[in-house]
Amino acid sequence: MNKEALQRTIETSMAHYWSTSRKKIWLKGESSGHIQRVDEILVDCDMDAIILKVEQKGGACHTGHYSCFYRRLIPPKKLENIGRKVFNPEEIYRG
Ligand SMILES: [Zn+2]
Structure with a gap:
């Protein structure tokens, strides 16, 4: 996840990630339908790691x-x- 992916995740409450192979932001589940609706975003003490707590549709x-x-x-x-x-x-x- 990069900064833009995090921003889109916050705005939409749907997990977005940076694809290093496709070199673009992608909505998790955009082709499979297996989306992740974000319930909570936990931030670590150094502000350099996060955990998404999600409702997973299908399989991740x-x-x-x-x-x-x-x-x-x-x-x-x-x-x-x-x-x-x-x-x-x-x-x-x-x-
Ligand atoms: Zn996997």
């Missing part, structure tokens, strides 16, 4: 999971899947 992750954080690390290097898929990414992102 391009893999089809509700959240990108669907795996837990079991040290030293095992990953355990603790998430759930809420949509089929091949149906959403084809073509």
Whole structure:
């Protein structure tokens, strides 16, 4: 998220992000419909990190999971899947 993305997020209460690959601001869910309606924006002590508390429509992750954080690390290097898929990414992102 850059400054403009944050500004649009504040103005619309919908999460916007800066896409480094497309080099433009994008509304999360603009193609999938899986938008994030922002309930709260938390700001850290140094004012250099924020957390968005959102109401997630569908799934946030391009893999089809509700959240990108669907795996837990079991040290030293095992990953355990603790998430759930809420949509089929091949149906959403084809073509
Ligand atoms: Zn993800």
